[in-house]
Amino acid sequence: MQVTWVEHAEYDEVMIHPLYRPLLRSGLALGARRWLATLQRQCQSLAILMSSSIPADDSTAAIMPAGRRSMLKLAQRMTENFCAGVCASSAREWSKLGGGVNIGEDVRVMTRQSVADPGEPPGVVLSAATAVWLPVSPQRLFDFLRDEQQRSQWDILSNGGPMQEMAHIAKGQNAGNAVSLLRASVSILALHFHYFRFVLCIKAANANQSSMLILQETCTDASSSLVVYAPVDIPAMHLVMNGGDSAYVALLPSGFAILPDGGSGGLKPQDGSLLTVAFQILVNSQPTAKLTVESVETVNNLISCTVQKIKAALNCEA
Numbered sequence: 001m002q003v004t005w006v007e008h009a010e011y012d013e014v015m016i017h018p019l020y021r022p023l024l025r026s027g028l029a030l031g032a033r034r035w036l037a038t039l040q041r042q043c044q045s046l047a048i049l050m051s052s053s054i055p056a057d058d059s060t061a062a063i064m065p066a067g068r069r070s071m072l073k074l075a076q077r078m079t080e081n082f083c084a085g086v087c088a089s090s091a092r093e094w095s096k097l098g099g100g101v102n103i104g105e106d107v108r109v110m111t112r113q114s115v116a117d118p119g120e121p122p123g124v125v126l127s128a129a130t131a132v133w134l135p136v137s138p139q140r141l142f143d144f145l146r147d148e149q150q151r152s153q154w155d156i157l158s159n160g161g162p163m164q165e166m167a168h169i170a171k172g173q174n175a176g177n178a179v180s181l182l183r184a185s186v187s188i189l190a191l192h193f194h195y196f197r198f199v200l201c202i203k204a205a206n207a208n209q210s211s212m213l214i215l216q217e218t219c220t221d222a223s224s225s226l227v228v229y230a231p232v233d234i235p236a237m238h239l240v241m242n243g244g245d246s247a248y249v250a251l252l253p254s255g256f257a258i259l260p261d262g263g264s265g266g267l268k269p270q271d272g273s274l275l276t277v278a279f280q281i282l283v284n285s286q287p288t289a290k291l292t293v294e295s296v297e298t299v300n301n302l303i304s305c306t307v308q309k310i311k312a313a314l315n316c317e318a
Contacts, residue, residue, distance in 0.1 A: 006032070009030040011024065017131070019131055019132075019133055019261075019274055020131075020274065022261060022262035022263050023259060023260065023261060023262030023274065024262070025262065026262035026263075028223060028259075028260060028262050029259075029262070033222070033223065034223035034224070037221040037222040037223045038221055038223060038224075040221065041172060041174070041177060041219065041220075041221040044171065044172035044173060044177070045076075045171045045172055045177065045219075048072070048170070048171055048172070049069065049072050049073070049076070052065070053065060054068040054069055054072070054169065057168060057170075060167050060168065060169055063167065063241050064242070064243060066242075066243030067240065067241040067242055067243045068169055069243075070240045070241070070243050070244060070245070070246045071167070071169060071179060071181070071215075071240055071241060071246070072169060072171070072179055073246050074215065074240055074246035074249055074251075075179040075215060075216075075217040076217075077119060077246070077247070078215060078217060078228055078229075078230050078251055078253045079217050079219065079226065079228045079253070081119070081120075081251075081252075081253050081280075082226075082228045082253035082254070082255050082278070082280070085125075085127045085253070085278065085280045086127065086129050086257070086276065086278040106130060106131075107128055107129070107130045107299075107300060107303050107304075108128065108129055108130065109126060109127065109128045109296065109299065110126075110127050111124055111125065111126050111127070111283075111291050112124075112125050112127070113125075113287040113288070114282075114287065115287045118247060118248045118250070119247060119248070119249065119250060119251070120250055120251070120252060121250045121252065121282050121285070122285060122287055123282050123283070123284050123285040123286055123287055123289070124282070124283050124284040124286070124287060124289050124290075124291065125252065125280055125281070125282055125283070126280070126281045126282075126283045126291065126295055126296075126299055127278070127279070127280050127281075128278065128279050128281070128299040128300075128302075128303055129276060129277065129278035129279075129303075130276070130277055130303055130307065131274060131275065131276045131277075132274075132275050132277070132307055133261060133272055133273070133274055133275075134272060134273050134275055134310070134311070134314065134316050135272045135316050136272065136273055136314050136316060137271055137272075137273065138224075138225060138258050138259065138260050138271070138273045140314075141225075141258050141273045141275060141314070142176060142218075142220055142225040142227065142258050143176075144310075144313065144314065145227045145256050145258075145310075146176065146216075146218040146227050148163040148164070148165050148180070148182050149163070150313070151163045151182075153309060153310075153312075153313040154306055154309040154310045154313060155306075156302065156305055156306065156309070158184065161184065163182050163183070163184060163214075164182065164183045165180050165181070165182055165183075166181045166182065166183050166213070167180065167181040167241075168180050168181075171217075171219075174220060174221070176218055176219075176220035176225065177218065177219055177220060178217070178218055179215070179216070179217050180215075180216045180217075180218070181213055181214070181215055181216075181237065182213065182214040182215075182216055182229075183213055183214075184212050184213070184214060212231050212232075212233070212234075213231070213232050213233070213234060213237050214229050214230070214231055214232070215229065215230055215232050215237070215251070216228065216229040217229075223259075223260075224257065224258060224259050224260075225257070225258040226255065226256070226257055226258070227255050227256045227258075228253050228254075228255035228256075229253065229254060229255055230251040230252060230253040230254065231251070232249060232251055236249045236250075237249075252280040252281065252282055253280060254278060254279040254280055254281075255278060256275060256276060256277055256278070257275075257276040257278070258273055258274070258275055258276075259273065259274040259276075260272075260273065260274070261273060261274050275310070277303055277306055277307055277310075279299060279302060279303065281295075281298075281299060281302075283295040283298075
């Protein structure tokens, strides 16, 4: 079967951030190659999700197929919510975060009220995002961010502690398309409470056992990559891994989107990357509460620190 796909796009370049103009000019941002690559990846993902026997490795062999399918559905919802959380619209417009950002990034924020959604914690949710150019290839950047062994180099919640991959489910032929369950050290939970003042109901069997898990999905194709993650509590993940309904697991995803910079068509290994860093944070458990200066400063510091750590780890601070 032959498919003919013709794309026509018209945009006002003045309205486009200078970082993204080369990407749009190259045709990578809106061209058919991007959509075909994304469709191919999505078809592979859906084929696995709808399969009667979801592939398992040593880390997931003990999880029943229904549990693996439930994990994939939860990860799919997590990634969809991440994308929705960083996309502006006429109803949800971004505002520029002023002051305190000393590394050159334009941090944009928006808030929303989460009410009566079983898939999210109730309260005021602050979404914050920034985009930066890095002089490293998209593949190298993607491999770095998805590697749990290197996570402590950029994830402030790790506090320099180790991360262990407890479960891994492949979602296609590319090894970069997968869902993982990561276990963090106990010290991360204390930092998580202190830094965001989250209210989490997490129980651990003993002091040596992790009190927080991180669900992560990584997606990649020829046009772009995503690394999306969210902290989840142990009882909720036990329910999911036993085949329970994942729709009632509350999470707020954060993560990264990686695009080629379009400088030379995105085809050379030395091409740079456009990295979007985005966080969604519950700043108050009351949906009617007002956004505080402290909350804005917290997310400002979080994004600035994360970008700085990534730049340092990849030797591109200059």
